[in-house]
Amino acid sequence: MNHLAKEASPYLLQHKDNPVDWHPWGQAALELATKENKPILLSIGYSACHWCHVMAHESFEDPATAEVMNRLFINIKLDREERPDLDKIYQTAHQLLTQRGGGWPLTMIMTPGEHLPFFAGTYFPKEAQHGMPAFTDLLMKLAQHYETHQDELKQQGGALVNALKSIQPQAPETGTGLSDAPINGIREQLAANFDKDWGGFGNAPKFPHPTNLERLLRHWRASAHSSEPDVDALFMTALTLSRMQNGGVFDQAGGGFYRYSVDQQWQIPHFEKMLYDNGPMLALTAQLWQASGDDAFRRVAGATADWALREMRAPEGGFYASLDADSDGGEGHFYLWTPDELAALLDSHEYTAVEHLYGLRKPANFEGRWHLTNRLSLDELMEHAGFTKSKLQNLLDSAQQKMLQTRNQRVLPGCDKKILTSWNALMIRGLAIASGALDRPELAAAAANTVDFIRQQLIVNNQLHACHINGKVSFNAYLDDYAFLLYAVLELLQRRWDDEHLKLAIWLANELLERFEDTKNGGLFYTANDHEKLLYRPKSFSDDSMPSGNGVAALALNRLGHLLAEPQYLHAAERILLAGWASMQEFPHGHATLITALDEHLNPSEVIVIRGDEAEDWCHSIQQVYSPGRLCFAIPSTASLPESLSAKPAHEQTVAYICRGSQCSEPVNSLQELAMAISGN
Structure with a gap:
């Protein structure tokens, strides 16, 4: 039975x-x-x-x-x-x-x-x-x-x-100190494993590894104002994202990234779409748009956000887990085309553009049908198709809309309608970052609605849960649920302040340390103290298909500690880093998230708190530049705040308070002064 x-x-x-x-x-x-x-x-x-x-x-x-x-x-x-x-x-x-x-x-x-x-x-x-x-x-x-x-x-x-x-990490040796050695080590290892032709790391199958790419982008930004900026780090990130978004691992018609590529060239994927991939990829492409100014990254970030809102959002709130690789009896059938189908669907000009862009005169690339990949750049396409850039972009946009509408009439891939706290947190962070980078406030609104859904539906009897489906919650939350949500809420607070979200962040941080900390050997266990007894209690500092829970927790606790000037969170972040120190040293490129937390520990974030009527405009202005080591919070004068933040009051005129680590400067009273105070950081 x-x-x-x-x-x-x-x-x-x-x-x-x-x-x-x-x-x-x-x-x-x-x-x-x-x-x-x-x-x-x-x-x-x-x-x-x-x-x-x-x-x-x-x-x-x-x-x-x-x-x-x-x-x-x-x-x-x-x-x-x-x-x-x-x-x-x-x-x-x-x-x-x-x-x-x-x-x-x-x-x-x-x-x-x-x-x-x-x-x-x-x-x-x-x-x-x-x-x-x-x-x-x-x-x-x-x-x-x-x-x-x-x-x-x-x-x-x-x-x-x-x-x-x-093989569980052991307690750090007495006297262990933290240095930037793993930061330099991961830069060298990623470069050594980089595919100079196709981007990414290693050979087939190829996975996106957004934590490694974000680490490289931070390397470039940290050196941007030096005499020798690390342009190779920016190149590696940009080449990888460019190859991916022009290849078959990105959905050319509907937006969003598939799980991974079966080949080295990013051409043919396994066709499942996972929320946990697309949240970090949305954040990364939006950040790369800010860093590079390349409009292609802006369009891909926007298309990925649109896909998430259109296809993955649950009516009751939150985002679904995944879309199946298979539909209508075969892998990828939902996404495949023939030239005859497209010729019948599009007008002659649209088809001309699409035929050249996707190489429809070339042999089929997946089981006798065409999985769409960009074969030409926009400039090459202008030359082949004979249209101006604006005309060409309009044709492609209209063609893609028709393709999307027609595709949605096919047998849809199965949707796993679990709403998972940790995966939703990754999408919340992606939407929050994209909202600022793309100047799309509706993305921050969607992120805020998701936080509220989790706060209202997945916290029951003071217990966060990992899963919501069919109106019911299940499974007490794991480390990733607490850590990812804390990190995401702190990102969202930079786009739109909400007192309830700050209270949630503080509650998450306290619960995280009380329920998961290994008080003997350091670091955070994956399961809570009251979890069912298993073979052993896992604790890991490395990234896998998702960021390391310990790494994200260290990042988030460090940021919360600096925002609130609260040493207990800063010390907790340092304890995690000390516990993971041996792992970082031995295998840097497996620990990108933890090393980013190390970076922010050694080089504390610049925390800017702005109060007054123009606070949101000021924050928006300085957030247009990619600067991951800068946190900016526009806090309304009516906000109910902890003592450390209420000590930075609103005045008749808008005022900005700037702190770097434990050092705070005099308040700044104009946007021009603020821009000068933070220039070069």
């Missing part, structure tokens, strides 16, 4: 009609495994995952495969987006067992009772191919191995758990 029908997760519900006797993770399934002395088959995935669908169709929908699974195992299906804690634990276990990186679907075989992994893999085919065994053959061998080696497997599993615990 399949036990998933009453679950809320769209991913689990995709499997409710499988002949496999799936259980959700929980005491009932774990106790059943112990009672029947059967190994546990744990399958972890998410609803937008293409290879999860492939394995489900080949194996989990197959009665013969299901019979083997049901007879030999207790089968547990897990949504990694609901339980990122378990996903982190078992992905790390996979890495130790196989000496390879993991991924999804993740397939783990574990002992009953202790839940100790003794086999790990990802996708397995139904029939043997490409050096991989047939799934059922593998399962029968594993079940037999468990039957005859139970004591040995428990010993091996115990050793694995000890290994998992041993």
Whole structure:
């Protein structure tokens, strides 16, 4: 009997009609495994995952495969987006067992009772191919191995758990100090791994890595006023974003970024769209527009924001988690075209522009159809199509509108309608940054509405929750939920002040430290003190597909500490940095977010508080320049503030208070004086 029908997760519900006797993770399934002395088959995935669908169709929908699974195992299906804690634990276990990186679907075989992994893999085919065994053959061998080696497997599993615990960061040595060595180290490592032809890092498959790119952009900005500005850092960021937005990893018709590219040239993606990718990519493209003045980045940032508001926003508030890679029976079908379809849809001038831009006379690039990529620059397109730049842009805009309208009449990709706190926080930050950079206040309004939705719906009985779906909240929040939301709220406060949002930020910071801090070894655990007991309590300082929770927490606590002149938050940020110091030194380019927090610790942000009738205009004026080390808050005269901020009062005339670290200058009474006071910073 399949036990998933009453679950809320769209991913689990995709499997409710499988002949496999799936259980959700929980005491009932774990106790059943112990009672029947059967190994546990744990399958972890998410609803937008293409290879999860492939394995489900080949194996989990197959009665013969299901019979083997049901007879030999207790089968547990897990949504990694609901339980990122378990996903982190078992992905790390996979890495130790196989000496390879993991991924999804993740397939783990574990002992009953202790839940100790003794086999790990990802996708397995139904029939043997490409050096991989047939799934059922593998399962029968594993079940037999468990039957005859139970004591040995428990010993091996115990050793694995000890290994998992041993790779946790340990307490920093007494006398450890912080320096800029990792800041220089990450710059060198990113340059060494940079693809000078196509941008990005390494070979196929290629992922966006926005934390690394933002780190490079900050390197350039920090050196911009020196005698030798780091133009290579700006070049690496701009080349990567340019290659991505002209390639197939960006949706040319509808905006938004796909998960990753299967090739080195950013041409063909896996077609899922994840909220957690697009929030940071929105922030990055908006910042790069400010840094470079290249209008192409402005357009991509705007298109990404439009996509999020149009396709991902939930009517009740917040943003949905993802769009599926597959639709209408195949991967990417929703996004593909033929020249005949486009010729019938567009007028002759529009089609001429589109034909040249997307190379429709060249061979199809994806399974006999065209996945749209820009083959020409706008200047090259002007030459080929014979139109002026303004005429050409109008034609492309009108063509894309028609394409979008027609595309939306197709079978839509599945939408995972979970509203996840941490992922929404990444989008809140992206919208807040884009609002200022693109001069679009409606984006800040959307971000503020999302903060209010989380504040009103996902905090229940003084407990933040990780997930909202079908009107209900579930799962106590993880580190990323608290840290990302705190960081996002502090970004949003720079676009529009709200007393309730400041109160939320202070509450988040206090809860973060009380619930997650490792008071023995330093840093923040991924799970709270009262979380269910797992194999071990994960704590990581490195970035993965999302920024490091510890890194974001250190950034946010440092910023809140400087805004409120509150040493407890500054000291907490420093404790995180000290705990992660050895990790940063050993592997800088895996710790971009934590190193950015180190940068802001060593070089404190310039905090500008502006009071008075013209405060918003002044803030808006100085925020037009890309300056990530500057925080500007326009606070209304009617605001209810903590003592440290109320000590910076409003006067009859607008006034600005400027502090750098613990040093504050005399108040400034004109926008011209303010501009002079901050020039060069």
